[in-house]
Amino acid sequence: MKKNMFTRITIVLFIIGLMIAVQYNTIKQPAERDTRDIWAIREELAEEKQRHSALLAEIRSLNEVVGRYEQSEKANLQSALNETLNRLKLQAGLTEITGPGVILRVEPAPELVEMGYEIKEISPDLLTQLLNALFKNNAASVSIDGNRVVQTTAIRDINGKTTVNSVPLSSPPFEIYVGTSSFKEAQKMYNSLQASTFIDSFYLDNFNLMIEEPTEHLTLPAFDQPLTNDYLTEVEKGE
């Protein structure tokens, strides 16, 4: 009888302990205080606002697609599908694209060549960094020495040759075409590249990075290799 009583009290005390511990955990939950000042919060808010407007724009464009589908449901579904296909191809970089943009020319620094410096391959790291900067500045499409950069593009060193899409770059000089969504964006890109440290970084590798004035008509080649996707599979009809 007595043992039974102790067991029950033990269970009750166990529950009490658990409840107190949970309560303690819950109360001390905001362990780190929010110490941002109003400016930091405003900046974060602005970032979220930008994301918001980007999402809204996306919703609007998708709604347009839905509307087009609905309109052409009876008339010609095929053309609507074709349109979507073309849009997706454009997004994936499978089509040639013409629009405003900036041309970057990478060439060996002439004075260093005259002095007998050996001009090596451009390093993949430098190219990757440049690409990151380009996309950060809202580049819509990029091609390096005629090789269109798409989602799956790899820039790497293969047997001492720097390759883009597994195609070795021709030795400098070569050109990097940067397509943007508007001429204004192209001007912005030009200015920010002029102000960036890339010219110096390229010079460290014995290259001159020439940034040409933005143009209205720049044609970027299509991605010419088959796109491989190892992870996407076709959905069975009716699923």
Next chain:
Amino acid sequence: MWLPFLGLIFGLALGLLTNIQIPSIYENYLSIAVLAALDTLFGGIRAQLQQVYDDKVFVSGFFFNIALAAGLAFLGVYLGIDLYLAAIFAFGVRLFQNIAIIRRILLTRIDEKRHKRNKNSIE
């Protein structure tokens, strides 16, 4: 004798180590439930000291009080009356009373013991 304390320590350890957290809306309910549980616990200790302890009363009181307190708080939220204050008040007062009674009983017992020892030494 030490089994109940082991249970308490085990419960505390489990709660602290697993770092379980409840959503902050339920925080009120839990705090009231903790209060009810403590009240029942001290009530049980008092009853044991007064030799009127009953297992059934203790265990049923424990769960019933917790449920009642949480229920009152829940009702209060929906009626717009801070009914949980009633529970806090009731349990708070009883907690103090129980602890006061426990203190007195323990004091009398210590006094009695001392008396006995004195008597023994005189004899």
